[in-house]
Amino acid sequence: MEILRYVAFSTDPRGGNPAGVVLDAAGADDAAMLATAAEVGYSETAFVVASDDDTLDVRYFSPLAEVPFCGHATIATAVAHAERHGTGRLLLRTAAGPVTVTTDRSADGTLVATLVSVAPRTAPIEEGDLAELLAILGWSGADLDPALPPRAAFAGAWHPVLATASRERLARLDYDMAELGALMARTGWTTIDLVRRESPTVFQARNPFPPGGVVEDPATGAAAAAFGGYLRELGLVPTPATLTVHQGVDMGRPSTITVTVPAETDTGIAVTGPAVRL
Numbered sequence: 001m002e003i004l005r006y007v008a009f010s011t012d013p014r015g016g017n018p019a020g021v022v023l024d025a026a027g028a029d030d031a032a033m034l035a036t037a038a039e040v041g042y043s044e045t046a047f048v049v050a051s052d053d054d055t056l057d058v059r060y061f062s063p064l065a066e067v068p069f070c071g072h073a074t075i076a077t078a079v080a081h082a083e084r085h086g087t088g089r090l091l092l093r094t095a096a097g098p099v100t101v102t103t104d105r106s107a108d109g110t111l112v113a114t115l116v117s118v119a120p121r122t123a124p125i126e127e128g129d130l131a132e133l134l135a136i137l138g139w140s141g142a143d144l145d146p147a148l149p150p151r152a153a154f155a156g157a158w159h160p161v162l163a164t165a166s167r168e169r170l171a172r173l174d175y176d177m178a179e180l181g182a183l184m185a186r187t188g189w190t191t192i193d194l195v196r197r198e199s200p201t202v203f204q205a206r207n208p209f210p211p212g213g214v215v216e217d218p219a220t221g222a223a224a225a226a227f228g229g230y231l232r233e234l235g236l237v238p239t240p241a242t243l244t245v246h247q248g249v250d251m252g253r254p255s256t257i258t259v260t261v262p263a264e265t266d267t268g269i270a271v272t273g274p275a276v277r278l
Contacts, residue, residue: 001025001032003040006076009219009255009273011110016255017219018278019073020045021080021191025059028183030066037061043212045098046073048081055091056081062212067190069096069156071115071257071271073219077115078103079275088112096156099268101161112273114260117223117268125160129187133160136180137192137208143169145152148236155225155269157190159207163197170196171250173206173216181210193223195245200237207245219255220250221271228259229267239263240271 001022009249010016020040037045043062058077060070064236079092082103092099097118106112125133130150134140139162144150148163164170172195180192191207198204205224207217217223224245231237240260248255260270265273 001028001036002126003036003045004080005040005278006080007043007069007278008072008075008275009221009257011274011276013276013278015218015253017072017217017248017253018042019070019074019076021075021077021139022047022087023053023080023084025049033059033061034066037062043214043217044070044073046070046077048077049249055093056087057093059095064213065211066095067157067211069094069222071223071225072219074099074101074115074277075113075221075273079111079114080277082111082113094156094182099156106274110228110276112117112272112274114270114272117222117225119157119266120153120226120269122154122230122233124207125150129183132183133162133192136183137175139164139169145197148195149234151230151234152189153193153226153230155222155229157222157226158188159191159193159226160189160225161193161227161230162194163195165196167204169194170194170204170206173208173250175208177210177215180208184211191217192219193220195227201241202244203246204249206250207247218251219257219273220247221257221273224257224259225269225271228261231266232261237261
């Protein structure tokens with residue numbers, strides 16, 4: 001397999017989130033994909049296992065396991081495909097459902113991709129799970145922003161949303177990976193979406209990711225889509241809305257994710273960002 005390496009949600013290779021991309025993984029079984037993802041070592045690698053013109057079957061693997069959907073690897077895959085076949089619209093068949101992604105060039109020539117997630121939804125977090133999550137993170141109830149209540153959010157994968165009004169609280173991330181990984185395996189969570197609202201449409205985010213074998217993800221498109229759905233469902237942002245999520249700042253890999261939230265409640269959330277080859 002030819003393994004390509006891209007960084008998504010940044011035009012600077014020192015920022016964003018690196019992803020592996022295999023545009024032709026035909027014939028590779030699950031073990032080969034998992035071994036390749038572990039060899040690449042990024043939080044996710046995307047494998048295109050079949051293609052038919054503008055339709056791609058895509059699977060995503062972290063170094064430890066398959067995940068149903070990954071936003072930054074989708075952006076990277078779309079840009080890699082556009083570099084070889086030209087810009088336009090693709091339909092991706094993922095384990096989470098169909099995801100459309102469109103590529104175009106910005107004014108400076110950078111390739112930019114926009115994915116539209118599956119329809120999002122949210123669910124309550126069980127009281128015991130929330131208490132355990134807060135304890136593992138070292139957060140208290142006083143750290144939570146009452147304007148953005150805890151909730152599990154989905155747009156292809158599940159992410160509990162915890163919001164704080166304190167930039168200092170968000171900047172301090174220290175937890176036991178084994179403990180959090182065990183909780184996330186039990187609940188089916190993919191990353192933990194820790195957020196702080198800077199303005200009505202601008203947010204800071206951090207995403208612990210033990211299931212991927214990394215302490216923190218520097219840019220999580222799937223979580224950003226889920227967060228957009230969370231804001232819409234709970235009426236926490238007027239729609240339609242365009243949001244900016246800054247992630248990776250505290251780990252030295254700044255990333256910028258643009259999230260477009262349509263007013264229609266049964267529609268997917270759009271996530272936009274550039275990708276550049278490493």
